[in-house]
Amino acid sequence: MIRSLILAFALVATFTLGLGSKAEAAVWTEVNQWSPTWEARFAEWVRSSWQVDFFSRPVLPNGQSNPYAGLRLDCADTVYSMRLIFAYENRLPFVIQDPTASGKTLSNKMSRWDGQSETSRVRNFLVFMFQTVSTRSLPNDTYPVAVNRDAIHSGSLILTVAKNHHSWTIKEILSIGVPHLVYNSTVGASSGSGLQQRQSWPNPEWVFEENFTAAGNAGFRYWRPTEYLNQPVWKTPGYSEEQYKIPLGKWVRTVQSKLALRQETDTQMMTRMLNTTCEDLTGRVTAVNDGLNYLKKNPKCMDYATYDTYSTPNRDQRAFDDFVALRRAYREILAANGGNQLSAEMKAQLGKIYPMIQSSIAAETQNMAPQGITSASLCTTEYLPGKRMDVAEFKRRLSAGLISNNPHDEGSYRWGDLRGPSQRAKSCQSWDSWTPDLNQN
Numbered sequence: 001m002i003r004s005l006i007l008a009f010a011l012v013a014t015f016t017l018g019l020g021s022k023a024e025a026a027v028w029t030e031v032n033q034w035s036p037t038w039e040a041r042f043a044e045w046v047r048s049s050w051q052v053d054f055f056s057r058p059v060l061p062n063g064q065s066n067p068y069a070g071l072r073l074d075c076a077d078t079v080y081s082m083r084l085i086f087a088y089e090n091r092l093p094f095v096i097q098d099p100t101a102s103g104k105t106l107s108n109k110m111s112r113w114d115g116q117s118e119t120s121r122v123r124n125f126l127v128f129m130f131q132t133v134s135t136r137s138l139p140n141d142t143y144p145v146a147v148n149r150d151a152i153h154s155g156s157l158i159l160t161v162a163k164n165h166h167s168w169t170i171k172e173i174l175s176i177g178v179p180h181l182v183y184n185s186t187v188g189a190s191s192g193s194g195l196q197q198r199q200s201w202p203n204p205e206w207v208f209e210e211n212f213t214a215a216g217n218a219g220f221r222y223w224r225p226t227e228y229l230n231q232p233v234w235k236t237p238g239y240s241e242e243q244y245k246i247p248l249g250k251w252v253r254t255v256q257s258k259l260a261l262r263q264e265t266d267t268q269m270m271t272r273m274l275n276t277t278c279e280d281l282t283g284r285v286t287a288v289n290d291g292l293n294y295l296k297k298n299p300k301c302m303d304y305a306t307y308d309t310y311s312t313p314n315r316d317q318r319a320f321d322d323f324v325a326l327r328r329a330y331r332e333i334l335a336a337n338g339g340n341q342l343s344a345e346m347k348a349q350l351g352k353i354y355p356m357i358q359s360s361i362a363a364e365t366q367n368m369a370p371q372g373i374t375s376a377s378l379c380t381t382e383y384l385p386g387k388r389m390d391v392a393e394f395k396r397r398l399s400a401g402l403i404s405n406n407p408h409d410e411g412s413y414r415w416g417d418l419r420g421p422s423q424r425a426k427s428c429q430s431w432d433s434w435t436p437d438l439n440q441n
Contacts, residue, residue: 027108027125028118031091034225039155042086047154047172050082050182056193067119068126072193075167076138077130078184079157082169083223084129088122095226097140099132103230106132135165142221143233144214146240147258149173152220160207161218166314174199177260178272185287185315196283200276203321204251212248214241266333266341273326274349274391278379280319281394285383287312288414291407301428302407310407313434316398320436323395324361327354348376352392362438365399384411398436405434 032038055071073081080096087094087108098104106129113121138159145151156170158181168181182197208218220243228236246254264272291310302310330350333339334357339347351357352371356364370393373380377390389397397403402416408428413420421430 025111025114025121027110027113027121028088028091030093030108034092038090038092041090042083043154045086045155046082046169050154050169050171052182052195052197054195055081056195067122070193071123071126071130073130073184073195075165075183075185076133076135078182078195079138079167079169080129080133080141081126082155084126093226095229096133097137097229099134099137099140105226105229135159135167136162138167138221139217139233141224141229143224143228143236143239144217144241144243145220145222145238146242147220147246147255149259149261151222151238151240152259156220156222158202158207159218159221160202161209161211161216163209164206164314168202171197173259175261176264176268177256177258178264185283192286196279198276198279199272200322201252201256201325202318203325204248206317206321208248213244219243266337266339267343267346269329270326270333270342270346270350273322273329274346274378276322277319277326277353277391277395280315280322281379281381281383281389281391284312284315284319285381287315288383288411292411292414295407295410299424301424304431307407307429307431311432312405312407313432316403316405316434319394320398323353323398324440327357327361330354331357345376349378349391352376352390353378353395360438361399361440365396365436365438368396368399371396383415384417387415387417389415399438401435405432406430 055066055068055073057066058069060066068081068085071081084094086092093108095105095107098106108125110125110128113124116124138157142157142159145156152170152173154170154172158168158170158179160166166183166185168179168183170179171182172180174180178199178201180197180199181202182195184195208216210216211218222238224233224236233239243251243255291312294306294310298306330339333342342350352374354364355368359367371377371390372393373388373390377392380388380390381394382388397416400416402419404413404416404420404425406413406421406425408425408430409420409422410424412418413422413425
């Protein structure tokens with residue numbers, strides 16, 4: 001009898017220990033540790049696998065269900081997910097500073113999702129991260145790097161100053177020295193799971209706005225090793241302030257030349273930059289529609305957080321900057337060789353966008369007539385039901401201040417069919433209004 005009781009207690013103890021072990025289960029168990037070899041594999045994975053449909057495709061290329069399908073990410077979520085998912089899929093540690101507790105960390109060792117399948121634990125860990133991290137936390141987990149292809153590569157990121165709260169993952173540095181960026185913007189109530197991409201430079205004057213120093217935390221950055229978290233950032237191996245020593249007005253040209261393996265032709269450059277302006281237009285349609293859908297269901301004045309989610313000042317600023325950059329590049333080509341390397345079709349498209357290319361931006365904006373759809377139209381897009389515009393008309397309205405970034409405005413105001421502000425926008429508090437700076441060449 002005593003022997004039976006002892007055996008029974010032993011079984012209960014064993015079962016209890018088993019439950020305890022399960023109760024303390026990590027999100028995933030580490031098998032490998034980060035090393036230069038794993039960092040190289042991470043870079044290759046980002047280059048080959050980090051696609052805009054990473055979270056929107058229901059099925060993976062191998063035919064299996066996508067475990068990340070349906071997740072919705074903002075810009076910082078996108079950056080952290082890139083590192084987290086690779087760590088999970090290769091059983092590496094994922095550790096970041098805890099933004100809510102000084103000196104603490106968050107990692108894959110968290111055990112709050114007990115009893116769930118591994119896929120569910122990872123999804124819940126991602127959602128937890130989305131609710132916890134932001135562009136404010138990124139400086140704690142990354143460090144500024146030198147300007148060369150060994151330090152800036154697939155898996156790196158670009159961060160703006162805190163004022164502009166935006167970030168991009170670097171899918172690849174193209175052979176011409178230009179970054180292929182994958183990113184997302186603020187997530188709204190009905191946003192999809194698709195990411196965005198561009199092969200162009202963000203405007204450095206916006207990236208580093210009012211703080212072109214290492215203390216501003218903007219620019220190219222990479223992930224800190226775990227042992228350098230909660231340490232002064234300058235202690236991190238590879239820390240460099242080189243990018244802040246380049247004159248801001250020459251920043252893009254200098255950085256691109258340092259990263260380039262070959263020179264970009266005029267046609268390649270114009271094609272790339274024109275594609276970016278097209279993405280600015282088509283991407284804005286999705287963002288504005290998200291705000292309009294919210295407005296239909298919630299016609300009252302928005303609080304700051306909701307307004308920030310559905311307003312588009314940063315997006316509109318980036319689009320305007322892209323038009324300015326394209327204009328400057330085209331002027332330089334015309335001055336150098338008259339554009340003789342460009343096709344007649346491309347010249348017609350550029351001529352429609354910039355009908356007074358030799359004038360100032362302010363003068364061109366003042367005198368540019370509405371641009372209808374013609375054979376020279378680029379990226380004709382339906383922006384509201386039954387209404388279409390091309391890149392040239394988008395540029396005209398954006399430069400003229402007709403485009404509204406205020407989510408209290410209806411669609412006709414958001415797209416410049418009517419000049420705002422609307423009555424609702426006048427009666428509700430607004431933040432972060434944006435207007436184009438026409439005092440540029």
